[in-house]
Amino acid sequence: MHFHQLLPIFAAAAQALPQSTSVRCREVQIPITVSTPRFIVTADIHDDWDAAALTLNLTRRDVTTSADPLPIEANMSEPVKSTYTVGATLCGNGGPTLVLTHGIIESKLYWNPKFLGSEKYNFVDAALAQGYSVLSYDRIGVGSSPKVNSLTDAQFQVEVAVLEGLVNYAKTKAHATQVALIGHSYGSYISSGAASHVPVDGLVLTGFSGTFDYFAPFVAGAGLRVAKTQNPFRWGHLDSGYLTTSDLYAETYVYYAEPHFEHTVAEYTFNVASEPFAVGELPSVLATTVNYKDIKAPVLVLQGQFDVSACGGNCVGVVNGTKELFTGAKVLEYVDNLPAGHNLNFHKIAPQAFQKIFTFLKAQGLKP
Template sequence: MLFNRLIPVFAAAVQALPQPASASCRDIQIPITVSTPRFILATSLKDDWDAAALSLNLTRRDFSKASDPLPISGSTAAAVKSTYTVGATLCGNGGPTLVLTHGIIESKLYWRPNFPGSEKYNFVDAAIAQGYSVLSYDRIGVGSSPKVNSFTDAQFQVEVAVLEGLVNYAKTKAHASKVALVGHSYGSYISSAAATHVAVDGLVLTGFSGTFDYFPPFIAGAGFRIAKLQNPARWGQLDSGYITSSDLYAETYVYYAAPYFEHSVAEWTYNVASEPFAVGELPSLLATNVSYSDIKAPVLVLQGQFDVSACGGNCVGVVNGTKDIFTGAKVLEYVDNLPAGHNLNFHKVAPQAFQKIFKFLKAQGV
């Protein structure tokens, strides 16, 4: 259709459009210093043949076993210190504050889309209307944050430390009286891990079931490609360790569920909002043991029923397993049957999903 043909031409211009008018939103740069050991990746990515080989290793039936083929040969002997200037948007002036972490093949536009008619998909504006301040950010390597080394910097434990630094920023610089973490997909794992280390008042997880059993369909379905080769105009400056999906329909398979979304929304996310992810991210996540039982904050797991990567395409009977991992949480609630796929915010049910989040948080005093 014409809309689909025009989007690639105007993608850069659309990204530069002002965001929807909201109460006192401003783009900021936040220096965050982290010190954490790094995994040593035993792989190289130069072309799409290498991306296909990596996909095989991450989809083998033994990928999550003790002898798994994860491309990791060890870790650094000591913590590595780095400072990243994180690109973020801060809306509001303190009080109860939501810190938002997006998933892979995404940017912070996931929380605040800017296409015409995007109002009902705009989580940030919905949260502001409920009286919250909101801090959303681009993960390192993505969007307005620095383009870091895809092997050594963009690793799960580093990104957890970055989020912990952002929580501290919200509390000390942004006048947050209470902080709730809201994560999506990979961002849900980052948020969960951060909540084991820093005190927060609430934890909301979407695109998440607490198990990696259903990662292989996501990895195989996405059809990993080297981003700089896939789209040189957008991503030619990235190193070859940044990966994206093979095309619009592969991305639709892993992130959407028919008939519960508009095709034009999926086209916009693919052509404008999608961002590559780093090769270091998934192996380092899979190699990390998140101590979910240490989380004391109230937890809400909110799921589209037809989520491929979280539940293998049907979350009913899967998400209830979260009660076995969040054993220390003050409260645990879960929803497993919203009419949506993985990208919950971009399905027609988004406004109702947002209200469930706000109702849960307010019930917990956030």
């Protein structure tokens, strides 16, 4: 039996588990209007041959040169106004609030997994136990958020603007007295972009080193496939510009580090929690300069040592480069040696990692 055929079994089991946060959390639909220029993405993805060609272009050694092969035109469009109804989970009653942004090939289940034994991997539960309120959301194109055009809507600068709108929602509608942004992977870049534009009280980044020097192993190792043909049961409704990993073991390579995780957890994330990403997301983030120096909030960079995409498999000696990025931050702390791969929340070290985040936030004055 193939893993994707096990999906109904995994999903049914997840639904049957006790929802520990259900009495304190509610699902919300948040309309966010943005007006931002768009890159003209020229990628033309119809099948896995096209996905393979895109992989080559994104992993060439000259991808960052002036003659780079990124599939975008030099000029951007005029600002485009769009409204997206973002699917989110809001927990708590205001006060110090954590806004969580997940990464690529993920959904908001990254923060709030539901499977037997998932308690120690559940960041939302851990944050609620500390007294924080939490707003987690599915990025546009993912999960409970709208399925948008993979080229024109799902772009980095659009997602930054969406997060800025969610920060405003937290402050004006959800009674947040302080807001800290917690990002993972692609969500760390989105969180950094938002924190460079709007004032927040804290910024925590995981799956992040501030450099794309080690991006190629992630793209190549994922074995990108067109999601709608890779798994029609789950993703047949998506356009062909949504991509996913080739199989469980490719996803394990890019997101996990042996022996620091449980295989059953990787199987859960692959079969239930993972979601495709839109092809417009990668070239748009590679073509954007985040003004890290404009971030004034205290910053914590928290890294699994064996992160492939952030550090090429060993973050020691790499993450210290963030000191040159966050020159305007009130405080910068970093940890580069946690025994984990890219998906920090799903490794055995997760409970200790969560505590490091809460200790940092409280030291910066974000005390429930």
